[in-house]
Amino acid sequence: MSPVWWVPQDASAVSVGADEVAAALAAAGAEVRRNGSRGMLWAEPLVEVETDAGRVGFAEVTPADVVDIVAAGAGHQKCIGVVDEHPWLAGQQRVSFARVGVIEPTSLSSYADHGGWDGLRKALSMAREQVVEEVVASGLRGRGGAGFPAGIKMRTVVGTEADQKFVCCNFDEGDSGTFADRMIVEGDPFTLIEGMTIAGYAVGATEGYVYVRSEYPHAVATLRRAIDLAYTQGFLGADVLGSGVRFDLHVRVGAGAYICGEESSMLDSLEGKRGEVRAKPPIPAVSGLFGQPTLVNNVLTLCALPAIVAGGGASYAELGRGRSLGTQVFQLAGNVARGGIVELPFGVTLRELVEDWGGGTRSGRPVRAVQVGGPLGAYVPPQQFDTPLDYEEFAGIGAMVGHGGIVVFDDTVDMARMARFAFEFCRAESCGKCTPCRIGSARGVDVMDEVLAGRDIDANLILLDDLCETMTKGSLCAMGGLTPMPVRSALRHWPEDFADPAEQHQGAR
Amino acid sequence: MVREPPTADLGARVDIVRAIAAARLEDRGPLMPILHDVMAEFGYIDRADVIAIAEVLNLSVADVHGVVSFYKDFRTAPVPSHIVALCRGEACQAVGAETLYAAARDAAAAGDYGPDTEVEHVFCFGNCALGPSGTVDGRLVGRLDPDRLSALTQDWLP
Numbered sequence: 001m002s003p004v005w006w007v008p009q010d011a012s013a014v015s016v017g018a019d020e021v022a023a024a025l026a027a028a029g030a031e032v033r034r035n036g037s038r039g040m041l042w043a044e045p046l047v048e049v050e051t052d053a054g055r056v057g058f059a060e061v062t063p064a065d066v067v068d069i070v071a072a073g074a075g076h077q078k079c080i081g082v083v084d085e086h087p088w089l090a091g092q093q094r095v096s097f098a099r100v101g102v103i104e105p106t107s108l109s110s111y112a113d114h115g116g117w118d119g120l121r122k123a124l125s126m127a128r129e130q131v132v133e134e135v136v137a138s139g140l141r142g143r144g145g146a147g148f149p150a151g152i153k154m155r156t157v158v159g160t161e162a163d164q165k166f167v168c169c170n171f172d173e174g175d176s177g178t179f180a181d182r183m184i185v186e187g188d189p190f191t192l193i194e195g196m197t198i199a200g201y202a203v204g205a206t207e208g209y210v211y212v213r214s215e216y217p218h219a220v221a222t223l224r225r226a227i228d229l230a231y232t233q234g235f236l237g238a239d240v241l242g243s244g245v246r247f248d249l250h251v252r253v254g255a256g257a258y259i260c261g262e263e264s265s266m267l268d269s270l271e272g273k274r275g276e277v278r279a280k281p282p283i284p285a286v287s288g289l290f291g292q293p294t295l296v297n298n299v300l301t302l303c304a305l306p307a308i309v310a311g312g313g314a315s316y317a318e319l320g321r322g323r324s325l326g327t328q329v330f331q332l333a334g335n336v337a338r339g340g341i342v343e344l345p346f347g348v349t350l351r352e353l354v355e356d357w358g359g360g361t362r363s364g365r366p367v368r369a370v371q372v373g374g375p376l377g378a379y380v381p382p383q384q385f386d387t388p389l390d391y392e393e394f395a396g397i398g399a400m401v402g403h404g405g406i407v408v409f410d411d412t413v414d415m416a417r418m419a420r421f422a423f424e425f426c427r428a429e430s431c432g433k434c435t436p437c438r439i440g441s442a443r444g445v446d447v448m449d450e451v452l453a454g455r456d457i458d459a460n461l462i463l464l465d466d467l468c469e470t471m472t473k474g475s476l477c478a479m480g481g482l483t484p485m486p487v488r489s490a491l492r493h494w495p496e497d498f499a500d501p502a503e504q505h506q507g508a509r
Numbered sequence: 510m511v512r513e514p515p516t517a518d519l520g521a522r523v524d525i526v527r528a529i530a531a532a533r534l535e536d537r538g539p540l541m542p543i544l545h546d547v548m549a550e551f552g553y554i555d556r557a558d559v560i561a562i563a564e565v566l567n568l569s570v571a572d573v574h575g576v577v578s579f580y581k582d583f584r585t586a587p588v589p590s591h592i593v594a595l596c597r598g599e600a601c602q603a604v605g606a607e608t609l610y611a612a613a614r615d616a617a618a619a620g621d622y623g624p625d626t627e628v629e630h631v632f633c634f635g636n637c638a639l640g641p642s643g644t645v646d647g648r649l650v651g652r653l654d655p656d657r658l659s660a661l662t663q664d665w666l667p
Contacts (some may be wrong), residue, residue: 096634176598272540339638397608
């Protein structure tokens with residue numbers, strides 16, 4: 001019998017030729033199945049073949065390699081051995097990403113064979129309050145960036161009386177350097193469906209919405225297909241698994257607005273309005289979608305629920321450290337030699353991630369800066385790389401873990417230009433509702449242009465500090481409130497880039 | 510400004526838009542899906558579409574216009590023949606996205622990507638480990654450079 005070959009259908013793998021490789025394999029007579037990506041994005045397209053020893057991988061395969069690889073097998077020079085035993089993967093602790101890259105994303109039998117629906121079945125056998133308390137016990141904090149305790153949020157929704165409650169999944173993963181939400185949905189979409197159904201049962205919501213950004217068409221297609229399949233087998237609908245519990249799930253697509261990743265903007269967008277931030281209180285758990293109590297969580301938070309319920313909150317809480325429990329799905333991006341998904345318990349240091357897993361820069365030059373937590377996160381210099389990834393530890397150095405995105409820059413980066421870009425991004429993406437963000441971002445670009453031109457630098461840096469203070473304290477949400485974080489970190493750690501622009505900003509470096 | 514009266518074609522189009530909107534009347538908060546449907550059908554949202562949708566949903570024209578103008582994806586003029594969208598997020602900037610974007614804008618202006626191609630920028634496609642990233646007529650491409658972009662747009666040359 002001829003062996004089965006696996007080629008990822010993940011958007012990243014496809015962006016570097018996975019579809020062409022799959023077609024070449026099929027043309028060579030191979031039986032091809034499509035998986036998600038293992039997260040070793042540096043090796044994509046990563047092709048695997050089933051053998052008695054396990055699935056053997058081949059890295060950076062091109063269509064021209066295919067005939068030779070099929071003939072030579074493990075003897076081929078692009079062979080990286082059994083993929084599960086590769087140190088880059090074997091050294092990780094995959095909980096949320098356990099199935100991603102292993103299974104066929106929209107195969108119900110493949111999902112069930114790998115522990116799928118165990119969490120939902122167990123949840124439906126428990127009282128709702130018990131499910132909530134398991135989540136509280138797990139210590140799970142919101143993975144979207146803010147890190148709010150997930151179980152406490154559930155308790156608030158449960159405790160608010162209403163005829164209709166909702167669960168909304170924030171899949172508006174707009175931060176540069178983050179792609180874990182996309183990859184888990186493209187590689188293991190039933191996990192999100194299961195997690196949302198558990199959440200719906202726990203808080204008494206019968207309807208769920210997934211708000212996906214429009215830049216993720218592959219994920220939208222995979223998720224819609226998975227939802228259709230889940231309905232056919234009774235995992236969604238009026239009578240989930242014969243329990244009498246109703247849960248309906250809808251997909252809604254954004255339209256190119258970063259701010260809709262802010263939860264209240266997302267709710268307004270779901271209601272068919274401009275994605276403008278709402279003033280809080282009331283919080284969405286009390287008055288959210290259409291004014292009803294709404295549990296809003298990030299994709300990874302909801303995807304953690306099946307494992308937490310199936311294995312128990314206490315066992316999840318054994319991972320991690322301090323008040324940052326469980327695993328975090330780190331995403332290595334930018335100028336990095338081995339970028340991709342690294343899932344580990346909290347507490348790993350930035351140095352381990354950037355140097356050991358990441359292998360330093362792709363360009364081979366020294367690392368100068370790493371931005372952690374997206375465009376609103378701080379730039380961290382190498383002298384702080386021994387800081388453990390932990391919400392409180394990072395807050396302690398004026399940075400944030402955020403959604404776990406880690407963007408590496410080499411020594412050609414101009415930090416004054418990155419500071420200018422932070423304002424430019426905010427100017428483009430501000431919803432415009434509050435003055436500090438709407439006007440502050442535009443004035444920030446102006447001030448940085450003056451600094452970059454070398455005019456009145458000292459006076460302009462005083463102005464910059466004042467502006468940052470106003471935005472931090474006066475903005476309605478994290479967009480305006482945190483834009484100063486990358487700006488101030490750049491100025492704090494790389495003052496030389498702001499000081500001598502005539503030399504520094506003409507590509508001298 | 511005096512608006513031209515709708516042409517016969519526009520009249521037929523408005524009927525289609527009304528049907529699109531009416532089909533989603535039972536949905537909760539149907540405006541965004543309706544606008545996406547109109548984009549899928551016609552490539553852009555016309556002023557006449559806005560008025561028709563407002564009538565069907567019993568909203569003010571200002572409400573619908575406000576939503577259309579808030580979101581970057583909702584175009585209000587016919588689309589060019591081809592679109593190259595390049596990421597300018599931090600992760601892609603770390604591997605040269607700004608240089609690539611400037612070069613692509615210059616190339617498009619010089620007609621190197623054919624006579625009717627727009628180069629636009631996007632903040633992040635979620636392909637941040639394999640940058641610089643972009644889409645070429647909607648198809649995601651990683652590890653981009655100017656040569657690869659030229660090769661991918663060759664067919665658009667007259």
